Amino acid sequence: MDETYYDVNNNNCSFISQTATSPPPNTAIDNTFGESPCKRARFSNDSNDLHWLNSNVRLILSNDEEMIISRRILSNYSNYFKCLFSSQFNDSKLDFYRIRIVNSTDLHYLLTIPRAFENGIKPELSLQRAIQLIEPAAYLQIDIALDYLTDVICQQLNYNNIIRIFHLSLLYHTHLAFRVWQAILNQFQMLVNSNEYLNLNEDELIFLLTDKNLNIRSQDEKRIVENWRRHHNSLNSANLAKFSLMNFARKVMPDSTKYEVIRNRQPRNAIIAFGGWSSRGVAQKIEIFNTRCDRWQTCTFNYEIPTIKRAYHGNEIVDDKLIIFGGFGGNSHYQTTLLFDLKKKDWKWGKNMHDCRCYVSSVQFKDSQGSTSIFACGGMNGTNRLNTVERYDVEKDMWTECSSMAFHRSDGANTLIGGKVMSVGGFDGRNFHSNAELYDPNTNQWQMLGRGMRTRRTGCSAVTIMDQVCLVVGGFNGSKRLDSAEMYDLREGIWHPMPLMHCGRSNYGISVIDNHIIHVAGGFDGQATTKENERLDLRVRHWQALPDLNEPKSALRLLHLNDHSFLDDLFNIPDDFDLVNEW
Structure with a gap:
């Protein structure tokens, strides 16, 4: 069994890319939008609590990898560990914990991201690596890493990857899902031109068509619905058929002066x-x-x-x-x-x-x-x-x-x-x-x-x-x-x-x-x-x-x-x- 000591004062860390595999449970979905955990962390002045936080803990990670890390740094950066160590259960005082879906390389990287920002360094990260790290970051609730990973991913969205990334983000991080959804609204015309929108499911397409901020030309609305229905079988498009039948050109609107449309939309x-x-x-x-x-x-x-x-x-x-x-x-x-x-x-x-x-x-x-x-x-x-x-x-x-x-x-x-x-x-x-x-x-x-x-x-x-x-x-x-x-x-x-x-x-x-x-x-x-x-x-x-x-x-x-x-x-x-x- 490999064992790694994590030095909280060491800012020079190198990593080997490694993919996280197991999907997190529902509790891993991030719903927090507060300030940085570095600012949010508060510790008791009780000497016993301080001593407890200053002690190390052994983590048994995926593939039986081990890391020995200070409880304080884990509590400071991870809401998961902060809740674990501050609870009144007997498990809070254990000397080791098993975390099966996070490997040591990913945890090492995620803990280094906030340390890098504290020292004025912006980590370099590829889109692929950022996507790999979203799952463990969401599971461990490392907010500052989640914010940075979200920025990296959103800066590299394009019509080829945006729908796949949206579906992935729904599993792990709602804030990322929201930002990708906004990008889909803004870039929808490109998805139409490339036919990538056909990869959306029926509910997603209906929600997009009802949104006033959808960036789409009026002349394309009816064609989009017809093409999507032809691409999918009738069972998968029954709701879309009823939705379009009841909403297309129901009344005179500014947007419908030339073409049949679902609704008036916000110009970009x-x-x-x-x-x-x-x-x-x-x-x-x-x-x-x-x-x-x-x-x-x-x-x-x-x-x-x-x-x-x-x-x-x-x-x-x-x-x-x-x-x-x-x-x-x-x-x-x-x-x-x-x-x-x-x-x-x-x-x-x-x-x-x-x-x-x-x-x-x-x-x-x-x-x-x-x-x-x-x-x-x-x-x-x-x-x-x-x-x-x-x-x-x-x-x-x-x-x-x-x-x-x-x-x-x-x-x-x-x-x-x-x-x-x-x-x-x-x-x-x-x-x-x-x-x-x-x-x-x-x-x-x-x-x-x-x-x-x-x-x-x-x-x-x-x-x-x-x-x-x-x-x-x-x-x-x-x-x-x-x-x-x-x-x-x-x-x-x-x-x-x-x-x-x-x-x-x-x-x-x-x-x-x-x-x-x-x-x-x-x-x-x-x-x-x-x-x-x-x-x-x-x-x-x-x-x-x-x-x-x-x-x-x-x-x-x-x-x-x-x-x-x-x-x-x-x-x-x-x-x-x-x-x-x-x-």
Whole structure:
């Protein structure tokens, strides 16, 4: 019989990979979500208890392997041993215990994981090894190891392994099962495209179809049910057949405008139309574009909000903050900053800019340290067109003046290209610009771009497509509102013409999704503010007309919000939708 002494002060441990075999009993399923056991462990001050915990215990493990370990370290890291040693049963005082489903290699590794984190070391672990260790970690209730193993597994999920790992996690660790289930909801479209979803059982598929967060295209819902039923025999799909019969297309819903669906679902991403100028002055409605059904809907911020009646303003979402700065309120030109925390759902005033700025353009920049700041360029202070630039540090809530541009620009466009801020187009009070400048945040210097756009543009907008490519759309050239667009490739130094929009417009909102879908909405078409909405798919180089905004507006800002909990508040789709779940 092999015998191993475990030294609690030894941090240098090497292991031989070994697979745990026997499944744990039901009591091995983890249901604890508390703080780290390293913090949670508490010991009595009684000298007898301290002496008892400081003693060693002999563990007889699988294959008759033995380890001699301190009771204190076992109690500190394992809820299983903590309960065993602290109970009032006679077994608590035994000198040895037999644990048949855990081998010495796995136990040695599991006890080393929390020790490594205590010493600032992150253990390296493969997906296969993490899966092997889940069973003994769950059986012994080593929480800090379970948390780490869960992270390792969830970081390496893909459509090939996600369903198998979900079924395994149901046996051992409910927190892992929950996280894998969330990943299945998020990645379900990939499971559909690869037909891996056919490995789900009937109840699992029904639960997925009833979940509002299921990431699935409306046009695929009915096909998924039909394919699953064809793949499985009629006995195994009877409930699914009844469920789909009673729930498909029972009533008119936004998601069912084109296809039969089970229910309305939460979009994974959305576009928010914020602020702007309408026929009645500053726009009051905040609208959100549902990317599942291609429809704008009015949303209400049910929170105590300071005045947000702004047009020609700057708007950015950084981390969990919606940041609004500058703009025009009908009578006043603003230099104020408003911050809305998307998680805490509260507003506060930020520090003022150095200048009042309406017709301002802005862009986000992330430095080498991962800190995000916002550049606000040009604009108008109520009297003069500006060439000044300010940088907003989001963490410090501080505006700092930067080097000024060579040209005064109001209603210009900003974007990020090649790690530098590009300011392009705009109006200086006399001239409409076609030129562009590049700003290097590391040197605080501007330089002119070698070649200007093909067309003079003010009231235009720009988006970054890739690090080296940007797109500038629409605007006003001094004579008419433009329906043209241009793409600039920094590697070539050339502006390329792009397909024409359906509607010439200036001072509209723009947003990009997935680096190839460009949405534009609203603006001024030369006659009036418009509510027309369209998008460009760069893969097919084609503009597609979409349903209109709910009200015409110009000088608005479009913000893209992706996979964020705040989408629940904006769409307000109930979890308990009127589904028929009984048959």
